[in-house]
Amino acid sequence: MTDDERRALIEQVAGAWRPRGPHGELRNHPGWHDLDDDGRREAAALAAAMRRLEAALDPDGLSTTAKAVLARIRGPR
């Protein structure tokens, strides 16, 4: 994996999208499995920082994690 590919993977994993399994259950991000330990730590730290910013950008204080969870409950709006 090149450095650019690794950075792109971390960017993807730091997002809130997660796939669903056949019964609707949440699954890990496919790219998470391809990251080494340091990459996983970086992705987690980046995700935490991004969620804080997203919440600050949203009038209701909802991060993309919160929006993804709510979309699963009531469907995307």
Next chain:
Amino acid sequence: MNDLDTLLPAIVAGDADAFGRFVAGAEARVRDSIASFAVSVDLEAVVQECMLRIWQGAARFVPDGRPHGLVRLAIRIARNLAVSETRRHRPELLPDAPLPEPAVEPQAPDPMLREVIARCRERLPGQPAAALQARLDGPWRADAELAEALGMRANTFLQNFTRARKLLARCLAEHGVDVATELA
């Protein structure tokens, strides 16, 4: 911020907006409480799964009289999920000692951060701003799908998103906001 347990009756009644307020206040505490598992579990998946379980099980929650009971329950669920996944896939990484007592007080976005980041966002150029907006508007969609909707290739979308993040980080740093280190 008040005790999020006050939202429980509305959540039990199926009020998704009330549940959104709960998630907004509890998410950072839940994420922090499992941060030490970042190598062995996908924390984002655990946080979302934990919140879905709270929504599904809220009616069975019995307060113990202490404040922030629902946040404490969410943290317990998240940690149990994290330990269980670690035991399955990376047992050598299971913690030797009990996990530290987590902070449970709900968190709301800092009003100053809100103001600064809104100003920083206005300064973003078109394509990076569009990539950021797409993720904010549709986090239930994969990046490839968001990229297609914007007429970008997946790699271009990610490059634009990264650029947006770095520009925000630079702007926030200029205003002395401490979250900028992780974003840069």
